[in-house]
Amino acid sequence: xxETLLDIKNLKIEATVYPPGEDPHDxxxxxxxxxxxxxxxxxxxxxxxxxxxxxxxLSAMAYGRGGVRITGGEVTLxxxxxxxxGYKGLRGLRGREVTYVAQSAAASFNPAKRLMEQVIEAxxxxxxxxxAEAEARAVRLFGKLGLPNPETIGSRYPHQVSGGQLQRxxxxxxxxxEPSLVIFDxxxxxxxxxxxxxxxxxxxxxxxxxxxxxxxxxHDLAVVAQVSDHILVLRNGKKxxxxxxxxxxxxxxxxxxxxxxxxxxxxxxxxxxxxxVLRVDNVTARYKGTNFDVLSxxxxxxxxxxxxxxxxxxxxxxxxxxRAITGLLPPSAGRIxxxxxxxxxxxxxxxxxxxxxxQMIYQxxxxxxxPRQTVGTIIGRPLEFYFGMRGEEKRKRVQELLDQIEMGTxxxxxxxxxxxxxxxxxxCIARAxxxxxxxxxCDEVTSALDPLVADGILKLLLELxxxxxxAYLFxxHDLATVxxxxxxxxxxxxxxxxxxxxxxxxxxxxxxxxxDLLLSSVPEMRLGWLExxxxxxxxxxxxx
Amino acid sequence: xxLVSQRIALGLVLILAISVLIFAGTEILPGDVAxxxxxxxxxxxALANLREELGLNEPALSRxxxxxxxxxQGDLGTALTNGKDIASSIAGRLxxxxxxxxxxxxxxxxxxxxxxxxAARYAGRWPDKLISGVTxxxxxxxEFVVGYIVMYILAVNYRLFPSTxxxxxxxxxxxxxNAIALPVIVLVLVVLAHMMRMTRAAILNVMQxxxxxxxxxxxxKPAAIIARxxxxxxxxxxxxxxxxxxxxxxxxxxxVEVVFVYPGIGQYLVDHVSKRDVPVVQACGxxxxxxxxxxxxxxxxxxxxxxxxxxxxx
Numbered sequence: 001x002x003e004t005l006l007d008i009k010n011l012k013i014e015a016t017v018y019p020p021g022e023d024p025h026d027x028x029x030x031x032x033x034x035x036x037x038x039x040x041x042x043x044x045x046x047x048x049x050x051x052x053x054x055x056x057x058l059s060a061m062a063y064g065r066g067g068v069r070i071t072g073g074e075v076t077l078x079x080x081x082x083x084x085x086g087y088k089g090l091r092g093l094r095g096r097e098v099t100y101v102a103q104s105a106a107a108s109f110n111p112a113k114r115l116m117e118q119v120i121e122a123x124x125x126x127x128x129x130x131x132a133e134a135e136a137r138a139v140r141l142f143g144k145l146g147l148p149n150p151e152t153i154g155s156r157y158p159h160q161v162s163g164g165q166l167q168r169x170x171x172x173x174x175x176x177x178e179p180s181l182v183i184f185d186x187x188x189x190x191x192x193x194x195x196x197x198x199x200x201x202x203x204x205x206x207x208x209x210x211x212x213x214x215x216x217x218x219h220d221l222a223v224v225a226q227v228s229d230h231i232l233v234l235r236n237g238k239k240x241x242x243x244x245x246x247x248x249x250x251x252x253x254x255x256x257x258x259x260x261x262x263x264x265x266x267x268x269x270x271x272x273x274x275x276x277v278l279r280v281d282n283v284t285a286r287y288k289g290t291n292f293d294v295l296s297x298x299x300x301x302x303x304x305x306x307x308x309x310x311x312x313x314x315x316x317x318x319x320x321x322x323r324a325i326t327g328l329l330p331p332s333a334g335r336i337x338x339x340x341x342x343x344x345x346x347x348x349x350x351x352x353x354x355x356x357x358x359q360m361i362y363q364x365x366x367x368x369x370x371p372r373q374t375v376g377t378i379i380g381r382p383l384e385f386y387f388g389m390r391g392e393e394k395r396k397r398v399q400e401l402l403d404q405i406e407m408g409t410x411x412x413x414x415x416x417x418x419x420x421x422x423x424x425x426x427x428c429i430a431r432a433x434x435x436x437x438x439x440x441x442c443d444e445v446t447s448a449l450d451p452l453v454a455d456g457i458l459k460l461l462l463e464l465x466x467x468x469x470x471a472y473l474f475x476x477h478d479l480a481t482v483x484x485x486x487x488x489x490x491x492x493x494x495x496x497x498x499x500x501x502x503x504x505x506x507x508x509x510x511x512x513x514x515x516d517l518l519l520s521s522v523p524e525m526r527l528g529w530l531e532x533x534x535x536x537x538x539x540x541x542x543x544x
Numbered sequence: 545x546x547l548v549s550q551r552i553a554l555g556l557v558l559i560l561a562i563s564v565l566i567f568a569g570t571e572i573l574p575g576d577v578a579x580x581x582x583x584x585x586x587x588x589x590a591l592a593n594l595r596e597e598l599g600l601n602e603p604a605l606s607r608x609x610x611x612x613x614x615x616x617q618g619d620l621g622t623a624l625t626n627g628k629d630i631a632s633s634i635a636g637r638l639x640x641x642x643x644x645x646x647x648x649x650x651x652x653x654x655x656x657x658x659x660x661x662x663a664a665r666y667a668g669r670w671p672d673k674l675i676s677g678v679t680x681x682x683x684x685x686x687e688f689v690v691g692y693i694v695m696y697i698l699a700v701n702y703r704l705f706p707s708t709x710x711x712x713x714x715x716x717x718x719x720x721x722n723a724i725a726l727p728v729i730v731l732v733l734v735v736l737a738h739m740m741r742m743t744r745a746a747i748l749n750v751m752q753x754x755x756x757x758x759x760x761x762x763x764x765k766p767a768a769i770i771a772r773x774x775x776x777x778x779x780x781x782x783x784x785x786x787x788x789x790x791x792x793x794x795x796x797x798x799x800v801e802v803v804f805v806y807p808g809i810g811q812y813l814v815d816h817v818s819k820r821d822v823p824v825v826q827a828c829g830x831x832x833x834x835x836x837x838x839x840x841x842x843x844x845x846x847x848x849x850x851x852x853x854x855x856x857x858x
Contacts, residue, residue, distance in 0.1 A: 061761060095762035107754040112776040112852055122762035157852040 005039040005078065005180060005213050006060055012072030013055050013064070013237070029055055029068065030237040037230075039180065042207060042214045044228030044245065046221055046260070048450035049421070052237035053217045057183045060215060061098045062090050078180060095122035099174035103186040105166040109158035116154030119173040128177055141172035144209065145202045164195035168202055175210055182207075183215045188223060192313040193477060194521045200226060201534050219450055221260050222523035225249050226530040233257050249525060259452060261525060268462065270487040270503045276301035277471050278325070278439050283334030285324050294320045295331070298497055300490045302439060305469040309476060309486035309503075311518070317495040318475045322441045325473070326360060339438060356386045359432035363444035365424035369416045375402070375427055376412040382434040401430040404467075405460060422453035426460065433464065439471045446481055458484050479522045483507070491515050547848050555841040562833040563615075567608045570822050580820050581624055611826070620827040625819045630827050634809065638831065640711065641801075641808035644724055645793035648731035653786055656736050660743025660782075665770055667748055676744070679737035691730045691803040698726060709804040727804045731797065735789040742785040746778035753777070780847040787843035794839075795832040 013030035030052040037043045045053040055068060059075055062082045074081050082093060099122070102108040109118060119141075120134035129137070135154070142150035145168040158166060167187055174182045187203065188196040204227050207214055218224050224231060224245075231248040233240040233256065241254045252258045278301065285295040295317050302308045310318045323329040325336055327347030336343045339357060344350050362368040369378055379398045383389040389397060395412070402411055405426040416424055425445060432440050442461070446454035462485060465472065474485055482489060482503075489506040491499040493514045499506055511519065520533055578594040579586070595601055599610075614621065620630040659679070663672040682690065699707035705725040715723070750756065751774055759769045798810035809828060816824040848854050 063761060065757070091763040091765065093763065094760070095764070100758070100761045102754060102758065104754060108758045110755045110759070110773050110777065112850070113773075118758075121759075121764075125762065125764060125768075157856050159853050160856060 003039050004036050004076075006215075007036040007076040008056070008059065008073065009034050009076070010073040011056065011059060011070070011075065013052065013059065014069055014071045015064075016067040028237065030059075033232075033234070033237070033239050034073075035232050035239070035242060037181075037213055037215070039213050040211045041229045042216055042227055044224035044231040045215060045217045045234060046219065046224050046231060047234035047240075048219060048452060050236065051234040053219075053234050054185050055237075056234070057185055057215050057217045058100075060181060060183060061094050061100065063094070092126070096126040096128070096177050097179055098181045098183065099177060099179045101167075101170050101174045101182060101184045101187050104190055105170040105187075106158065106163055106190075108170060109166065111158055113157075114154065115156055115158065115161070115169050119154065119169065119176055122173075123177045126177060134176065137178075138172060138176055141175050141206070142169070144206055145169075145172055146198065147172075162195075164191055164199055167191065167199050171203055171206060175206060175212065178210070179212060181213045181215065183217070185217045186219070189218065189220070193479070193523075194313060194517055196223075196523075197521045197530070197533060200523075201530060203227065204530065220523065221249070222525040222529075225525060225527060226523065233260070246527060249527065268484055268486075271303070271306050273488075273502065274303040274306070277304040277339055278302040278473070279335075279337040280321070280325065281335045281337065283321075283324055283331045283336065285320060285329055285331040287329070293332075293495055295324060295495050297334070298492075298495075300497060300500060301488075302471045302473055303487070304438065304471050305465060306487040307465065307472040307474050307485050309474045309482040309489045310492060311476060311479060311482055311489060312492035313477060313518075315494075316492040318477075318492055319443055320495070321492070322360070322443055322473070322475060325441065326358065352386070356382075356435045357438045358441070359435050359437040359439070360441045360443065361425070361428050361432050361445050363447050365421065365428045365448075366416070368428055369424065371416050374413050374415055375419075378416075378427060379430050379434055382431060386435050397434070398430075401434055404433065404464065405430045420453075421449055422456060425449065425457055429457075429460065429464070433468065433470075436468075437470060439473060441473045441475070443475045444477070445474075447476070447478065454481070455484075461485065479519060491518065545848075547854060548845050551841055551844045551848070555837050558837050559834055562837070563612055563830055564608070566826050566829045566833070567604075567611060570826055571604060573822075580822070615827070615830060621823040623816065623821055623824050625816065625821045625824075630824055634812070634827060634831065637807060637809040637812045640806065641794060641797065641810065643711075643720070644727055644731070644797065644806065644808060645790070647721065647724065648728045648735070648793050649790055651728065652732040652735050652789070653739065655732070656739035656786075657743050657782070659736070660740045661747065661770055661775070663740065663744040664747035664751070664774075665766060667744075672744075675740065679740050682733040683737035687730060687734050687799050688803050690733055691727075691800060694726055694729055694733075695803075698729070707804075709806040711807070724806070727797075727800050727806055730800055730803075731793060734800075735792060738789055739782070739786055743778070743782050746781045747774050750774045750777045776850070779850045783846045783850075784843045787839045791836045791839045794835045 011030055011033045012028065014026050014028050016024055017027055018024045033052075033056060035043065045057060047053045055064070058065065059070055060077065062070065062075060062085065064070060070083060073083075075083050077093070078097065082090070085093065109115070116135060116138060119138045120131070123129060123134040123137070124131060128134070138154060139150050142153055147153050147165055147168050153161065153165075153169070161169065171187070184203065188199050191199060200223065207227070214227075216224055216227050225248075228245050230243065231245050232242045233248065233254070235256055241248065241252065241257045243253075248257060249261060252261055280298055280300045283295055283298045284293055286293050298317075298321060300308060300310075310321060312318050320329060324331050325343075327343065327345065327350055330345035336345070338354065341354075343354060376395065376398050379401055380389070380394045383394050383397055398412060399409070402408065407423060407426055411419070411423070416427070419427065428445075446457050449457060458481065461472065464470065472485070474482075476482060486503045488502050489500070490497045491506065491514065499512055499515050506515070507519075520536070523529065578591050578598060578600060582590055582594060599607065602610075611621070618631055620634065622628060623630050623633065659675050663675045666672045685693075695707050698704045706723055707726065709723045709727050711720050711723050747770060751770075756769060756773060759773045764772070797808060798814055800806070801808040801810045802814070809831070813825065813828040816828075
């Protein structure tokens with residue numbers, strides 16, 4: 001019988017909230033969650049944002065972020081209830097028995113200190129070994145995690161290594177004190193899909209080789225299926241389902257789990273090619289003061305009422321293309337034609353109709369809205385600006401738009417802070433729609449949303465397209481989204497379009513190298529996918 | 545270090561520009577040096593002769609260049625009122641002012657940083673409130689009020705230190721320190737609050753960062769987190785405020801010097817402003833500008849050097 005390492009019983013976690021205009025009060029974030037973990041095993045915690053997965057993860061260190069407090073239950077680690085330890089005892093536990101890998105390694109490293117100093121800090125502070133030995137340990141871990149130049153990378157500063165490398169260094173930092181439990185909190189969520197797969201493989205191998213137990217927190221079931229032994233599905237701070245990974249993926253018992261497993265199941269058949277509404281012709285662009293083209297010779301078309309998906313990793317020039325089309329970055333060469341007229345490269349000299357017919361929706365709905373304006377004011381502004389609507393007429397139209405985005409009555413006088421993430425994005429869609437555009441540029445509009453909410457947004461966008469005949473230029477790094485919504489696809493890499501055509505054509509082999517890498521890196525919801533991809537790549541590189 | 549040399553070059557250009565301003569400023573005042581020397585009742589011939597003698601009929605540009613080059617060689621001209629060499633009179637005065645500023649800074653800067661760190665460590669609790677309240681009170685009072693209060697308590701009631709701070713060369717260091725104790729105390733109280741509050745605010749700002757959570761989850765002690773992880777990232781804003789206050793200690797101490805009858809450069813300037821001694825005012829202005837700009841350059845350079853992104857580019 002293997003030993004139980006972590007035993008959480010009937011956990012209750014509360015926080016004090018300070019809503020504007022109300023008295024501060026306590027809310028329950030997590031209630032009645034019990035789970036246990038054997039030494040050397042990996043437990044996946046999965047759920048949408050607000051499900052309490054990070055909060056539960058951090059309870060294994062008896063740590064609450066901000067005003068979060070553990071108010072009930074037991075957390076037993078290595079045979080003792082750590083909630084009874086007191087501050088001093090907890091200091092001895094944190095960074096020694098339990099360590100933590102955060103989502104954003106870039107923000108979680110001190111920018112003013114060298115990596116090695118930070119990696120061995122906990123090991124030294126807890127007096128686990130000498131400095132020389134700790135450094136040797138770190139170098140071994142750097143090598144194991146596949147970092148380049150393991151001997152010297154420690155002398156660099158955080159800003160001198162890439163995001164994927166930083167995430168591995170953070171994993172090395174967590175493993176250095178040789179803890180019995182590591183908490184991985186969305187360690188690959190902020191990474192590009194082709195980087196994610198390498199980091200994921202490195203983490204999995206390190207867990208296996210060191211025999212450490214882990215809590216793996218993520219919202220992506222396909223990712224957690226690759227690394228976990230057991231999965232705990234959470235929703236609104238309560239347990240939905242717990243079981244071995246195979247059962248959760250292949251035979252989920254609960255409806256909610258089934259929804260998570262079958263997410264992104266939108267069927268969308270591509271439409272027939274048609275005369276384009278937007279034509280980007282040989283566009284080249286660079287930022288002021290640089291001598292490097294961020295876009296070179298990009299040629300794509302968007303047909304009316306259809307969706308062109310622009311796919312690529314960060315830095316591939318996807319958003320720059322949007323900036324060139326909207327006139328924020330005048331191209332240095334090439335031509336952009338919109339609705340049979342040539343668009344002036346510069347935003348200032350465009351007509352009001354040019355502006356109206358070309359709208360944008362952004363990734364961060366939060367910051368794309370003025371927090372001090374009500375939903376009615378936000379959506380009403382384009383109505384006023386483009387159509388001169390006032391008073392009752394405007395309010396009626398705003399309500400129509402709210403009905404269209406399926407939000408109904410009762411929202412028009414609310415402020416953005418009173419809406420959920422998905423609702424905020426819907427308001428942004430309504431604002432774009434208010435201008436009666438022919439084309440909407442959607443820049444990563446679902447990336448910041450939970451999978452189920454994102455699904456709802458995609459369905460809404462497709463319905464609106466059918467009703468209004470609006471075309472989308474859909475920028476994303478997520479290939480599952482592309483499959484759900486696109487009629488044609490352009491794959492971008494280093495400022496160039498490397499593959500372009502109808503959806504079926506782009507997604508049918510033979511592939512070019514980059515598209516192949518991109519497609520094979522998308523996590524799939526089946527066991528053993530990660531090993532399979534890594535194995536295939538090893539064989540291919542050996543064959544070359 | 546391209547950035548650093550850029551800053552220094554920029555500083556030199558700035559000092560040059562200030563020298564033009566100082567020269568032009570005194571030039572557009574009504575009356576000229578000859579008029580001030582001879583007074584209102586001077587005959588036109590006497591004025592013309594003196595102007596010829598002083599070279600005042602030369603074009604403004606050549607007089608400016610003359611003044612600038614002699615100033616660069618350490619010759620600041622002679623004072624009109626007493627005919628003494630300005631450079632040698634200023635040297636002693638400036639030395640006294642720097643002496644006072646040095647001891648005030650030696651006490652104020654470490655004290656302010658420590659109090660700021662302590663206030664940040666206990667943010668919102670009683671040590672923070674006490675430190676913030678007291679420093680706020682001392683900065684809110686005008687320095688002459690602080691000066692007379694300190695003098696009343698420490699010099700009149702307890703007779704610990706002399707109420708006037710006369711110092712001369714033959715005094716030993718200990719005697720000098722005893723003499724300047726009161727103005728040092730006043731200056732420390734005046735500059736403390738700024739630096740302390742900036743340190744506290746900068747540290748608290750950094751404490752919101754995710755890497756502070758990382759440090760907490762490593763099981764480090766709060767004091768170690770502030771000293772090792774928060775402070776190195778709060779240096780840049782703090783250094784700027786520290787340098788502004790150091791500059792103030794040199795160029796802004798006129799009132800304190802007058803209150804304690806201290807023979808510093810501030811008093812010298814005030815004396816000669818009232819006598820319309822233009823060359824002296826120009827010389828003091830130039831020195832003040834140079835001190836101010838060099839300290840600010842120093843702040844910039846320190847900020848650059850403590851920023852690993854600038855020190856170690858990709």
